[in-house]
Amino acid sequence: xxxxxxxxxxxxxxxxxxxxxxxxxxxxxxxxxxxxxxxxxxxxxxxxxxxxxxxxxxxxxxxxxxxxxxxxxxxxxxxxxxxxxxxxxxxxxxxxxxxxxxxxxxxxxxxxxxxxxxxxxxxxxxxxxxxxxxxxxxxxxxxxxxxxxxxxxxxxxxxxxxxxxxxxxxxxxxxxxxxxxxxxxxxxxxxxxxxxxxxxxxxxxxxxxxxxxxxxxxxxxxxxxxxxxxxxxxxxxxxxxxxxxxxxxxxxxxxxxxxxxxxxxxxxxxxxxxxxxxxxxxxxxxxxxxxxxxxxxxxxxxxxxxxxxxxxxxxxxxxxxxxxxxxxxxxxxxxxxxxxxxxxxxxxxxxxxxxxxxxxxxxxxxxxxxxxxxx
Ligand SMILES: Nc1nc2c(ncn2[C@@H]2O[C@H](COP(=O)(O)OP(=O)(O)OP(=O)(O)O)[C@@H](O)[C@H]2O)c(=O)[nH]1
Ligand SMILES: [Mg+2]
Numbered sequence: 065x066x067x068x069x070x071x072x073x074x075x076x077x078x079x080x081x082x083x084x085x086x087x088x089x090x091x092x093x094x095x096x097x098x099x100x101x102x103x104x105x106x107x108x109x110x111x112x113x114x115x116x117x118x119x120x121x122x123x124x125x126x127x128x129x130x131x132x133x134x135x136x137x138x139x140x141x142x143x144x145x146x147x148x149x150x151x152x153x154x155x156x157x158x159x160x161x162x163x164x165x166x167x168x169x170x171x172x173x174x175x176x177x178x179x180x181x182x183x184x185x186x187x188x189x190x191x192x193x194x195x196x197x198x199x200x201x202x203x204x205x206x207x208x209x210x211x212x213x214x215x216x217x218x219x220x221x222x223x224x225x226x227x228x229x230x231x232x233x234x235x236x237x238x239x240x241x242x243x244x245x246x247x248x249x250x251x252x253x254x255x256x257x258x259x260x261x262x263x264x265x266x267x268x269x270x271x272x273x274x275x276x277x278x279x280x281x282x283x284x285x286x287x288x289x290x291x292x293x294x295x296x297x298x299x300x301x302x303x304x305x306x307x308x309x310x311x312x313x314x315x316x317x318x319x320x321x322x323x324x325x326x327x328x329x330x331x332x333x334x335x336x337x338x339x340x341x342x343x344x345x346x347x348x349x350x351x352x353x354x355x356x357x358x359x360x361x362x363x364x365x366x367x368x369x370x371x372x373x374x375x376x377x378x379x380x381x382x383x384x385x386x387x388x389x390x391x392x393x394x395x396x397x398x399x400x401x402x403x404x405x406x407x408x409x410x411x412x413x414x415x416x417x418x419x420x421x422x423x424x425x426x427x428x429x430x431x432x433x434x435x436x437x438x439x
Contacts, residue, residue: 067100068139070127070166072119073146077109084109086359090296090325091146091171093275097295098178103140104130117160118145118153128164144169148329151203171327172199175297183300187249187338194242195335201235204228246338253341260317266430267317268307269346271371273363274298274323276352277386280413282320285423290320297323302342309427316430319346326366333373344374348429349381350422351406355399356390380433382425383408389415 071091075084084107092102106127114120131140143161149170157168169177176199179192260267270278279290279299286305291298302321309316319342333340343349351367353360364383371377383406385399400408409425411418 067095067098067142068103069095069100069142069144070104070106070131070140071095071102071144071146072106072108072123072127074108074110074113074119077111079109081107083359087146091144091174093296094171094174094178095144097297098174098181100142103134103138113147114153116153117156118147118149119157121160124157124160128161128166131164131166140166142167142169144171144174146171148172148327154203172329172332175325175328175332178297179300182297185301187246188300190242190245190249191335191338194239194246195332197235197239197242198331198335199329201232201239204231204235249338250341253338257341257345265315265317266347266433267304267319267342267345268348268350268426268430269319269321269343270350270352271321271343271367271381272323272352273354273367274325276323276354276363277413278320278323278352279303281350281352281384281386281411282318284413284416284419286318288320296325299323300339302339304342307423307426309423309430311424311427312431314430316426319343324367324370326363328370330373333370337374340374344376346379347433348426349376349379350384350426351381352384352386354387355385355394355410356387380429381406382422382429384422385410386413388412388417 071088073084073088073091075087079087088105088107092105095102104127106123108119108123110120117124127143134140143157143166145157145168147170149157154168154170161168176192176196179188179195183189183192257267270282272278274296275294275298279292282288282290282303282305283292285307288303288305290303299320300322302319304317304319307316307318308314321339321342322336337344349371351364353364357363368377371379383403385408388394388410389412396410407425409418409422411422413419
């Protein structure tokens, strides 16, 4: 069944209406990637989110009442809040919305559902399951709290708590098992990387916000035919291609992996460490930026925050401003000036403009690195 979705975003009062709409547009793209349809979009400006239901309860009632007036075809069956909610807030909202046959997800639920739907490798599936346990687990523990608070009769409370204890133990055991399995993949990949190092192969990793054009760039620079789409999270796995460096006549490896997005909790990033291993071990990062996106500056900061989370913010990197064919009115001088320390280059992965210069910059870096290691 197609999910007909109501989107709600709670934003601080100082965020402009325009930025608010752009946040909702991103959420809508995520819903489309998942295969759902958006029927209503709501923004609530609120300094502090509601303690019980995150969105103010008046607002929720208003949304539900409006939904009732729609005909059967248009009625929503899913409500997504564009934020990270506390377990009790999801529980309370769920209590209100199930009466109207509407399910409630937060932003991370949606991202996890997309990953789950699109992941193919066993490794990616394990990482997603781990992330889901880390994200959903506290809801079950939180539910324990809810039941204790609400439980009238001693008997019912006892039963509720016992079930929750069983569930909690089950999830803990599953988490340990998944982590063990993932360790095996970590080892296999670490061995691959060791072998490459012994062959003196350097690795360059593409990083960036989702949809920036990382996979398109990988395809333009190597013979890999990676899946490219105007969707968020088109890539969920790591691909490594070979890049020929013409001056030194050497090969370097270029890897592409999952993109980043704002509001990813550290637990989720941690679950994906196995896929992100390639980035963590890379000799050089190419931070790919969609320069035609009006929000590109704030997206650069989101990516930098995640790199810090992964403890690799100090790795050598080149800022690659992509999609110049779509961004005719940008002020290149100002960008060059502002991001000067990250050796900014402008490219279009579509028209291939700027690619020789990018390869040149990569080669300079790799060769300088090799010379440094000799000294
Ligand atoms: N016009 C134009 N479109 C581009 C360019 N580079 C990529 N695109 C388009 O941007 C969209 C996203 O490209 P991808 O390469 O899938 O982006 P990605 O960064 O790998 O995205 P995820 O894997 O989802 O994180 C696709 O529709 C591409 O065709 C470019 O230089 N110019
Ligand atoms: Mg991709």
